[in-house]
Amino acid sequence: MRIHKLAAATLSGLLTAALVIGMLPLSAAAASSAEIQKDIDALKEKNKEIQQQINGIQSQYNANMDDMKSIVAQKSAVDQEIALLSSKIATTNEQIAAYGQLIADTQDALDAANEDLRALSEEHRQRIRVMEEDGKLTYWQVIFQASSFTDLLDRIEMVQEINASDRRRIEEMRIAADIVTANQMSLETEKGELEVVREELAADEAALQEKRTESDGVLRELEAKSEEFEVLMEESEALQDELMQQIAGKEKELKEAKYDEYLAKLALQGDNPPSDATWVTPVSGWKLTSPFGMRTHPILKITRMHSGIDMSCAQGTPIYATRAGKVTATSYQAGGAGNYVSINHLDGFSSIYMHMTNYVVSEGQTVSQGQLIGYVGSTGLSTGPHLHFGVSYTGTYVNPLAYIS
Secondary structure, three states: OHHHHHHHHHHHHHHHHHHHHHHOOOOOOOOOHHHHHHHHHHHHHHHHHHHHHHHHHHHHHHHHHHHHHHHHHHHHHHHHHHHHHHHHHHHHHHHHHHHHHHHHHHHHHHHHHHHHHHHHHHHHHHHHHHHHHHHOOOHHHHHHOOOOHHHHHHHHHHHHHHHHHHHHHHHHHHHHHHHHHHHHHHHHHHHHHHHHHHHHHHHHHHHHHHHHHHHHHHHHHHHHHHHHHHHHHHHHHHHHHHHHHHHHHHHHHHHHHHHHHHHHHHHHHOOOOOOOOOOOOOOOOOEEEEOOEEEEOOOOOOEEEEOOEEEEOOOOOEEEOOOOEEEEEEEEEOOOOEEEEEEEOOOOEEEEEEEEEEEOOOOOOEEOOOOEEEEEEOOOOOOOOEEEEEEEEOOEEEOHHHOOO
16 A cells, blocks of 8 residues: 555665665774764664654554444444344234235135125025026016915015015125225235335345445455554564664774774873872772773673772772862762762873762862772672772873872
8 A cells, every 4th residue: 555655665765774874984994983973873863763653653553453443343333233124124024924914814705705795696686587487477476466465465575575685685795895895905005014114124224234345345445454554564673673783783883993092092192191290099908809901891791991990908998089189070870880989180180989888078079189088898880899990081091000009
C-alpha cells in the first residue's frame, strides 16, 4: 500500500544517510574526536527521526487494530440481527403453510357443501319428475284428483310441505356455503398479509447480508494493512538496530581518538610539565599499589588509562591538600570516584583526591597547603581502603610521582 511504500522509502533514505555518515572518512587523515563526535551527533539525529517514524507506524497500527475491533463488533451485531430475521422468516413460513392448509381444508368443505346443494336440488327435481312420470300427473292433476274437499286440502298441504322442506334445506346449504366462502376469503387475506411480511423480512435479511459482506471486505483490507504495518515495523526496527551498531562503532572510535589525542598532548608537553611549586604528599604511611599509565582495571577487567596513582593506607588516614588552591568540586560518584575533592592550584595544575570516607571542605573554599580535606576510605569503585591521587596540567592528567615523593 502507499503508506507502506512511503514509510519504507523514508526509512531507507534515513538509513542510507546514516551509513554514509558512518562509513565515509571526513578527511584523508584520521578523524579527530571532534569530527567523530559530530558524526555521532548526526547518527543520533537520524536515529531520532527513525524512532519518530516507528512511533508513527505504531500509532497507525494501533488505530488500525481499533478499527478491526469495531468492524468485528459490527459483524457480530449484524449476525445476531440476521439470525433473528431468519427465525422470524421461518416462523412466518410455518404460519403461511398453516393458512394454506386451512384454506385447502375450507375449499374441501366448500366443495362438499356445493355438492350437497347440487344433490338436494337434483333430488327435488327428481321427486317432481317421478311424480309426473309415474302417474302422468302434474301438480294440478294431483290437486284436481282429490275425492273430496278434505282430500283436496290434504293434497295441497302435502305438496306445499314437500316444496317448503326442500327450499329450507337448499337455503340452509346456501347459507353454509356462503359462510365457508367468507372464511376462505378471510384466510386468503391473512395469508396474503403474511406473505407481504415475509417479503419485507427477506428484504431486510438481504440488506443485512449485503452489509455483512461489505464488513467482511473492510475487515480483509484492515487485516492486510495490519500485516503490512507489522512488516514495516520489523524493517524499521532492523534499520534502527543497524544504526545503533553504527553509533556504537563510532563511540568506540571516539574513545580511541580521545586517547590518541591524550597521548599526543602528553608528547607535546613532555612526560611531566615542570612545576616551581613545592608539593607535599597528601597521606602518610602509604604504599603504591597501582601506578600512573595503562593498566587492566582490577574490577572491570578492561585495559584503560589509569590517570593517577593508588596510595594504599589505613582506613580513616587524614588526607591533606598537596598545594594551596581553590576547591572546584566536592561530590560523590557511585560507579567510580566515590567521595572526591578537586582543587585548582591556579597555575595550570589541579589535583584530585578520590574514594574518601568523607571530605571536610566545600566547593568554592580556598585551602592552604597541608590543610585537612578528608579521610581515606573505599567508596565508589574500589577494592579496599586507598587514596586515588591525580594531578592534571591544563586539563591533561600527568604522573603525580613527578611532584611528590
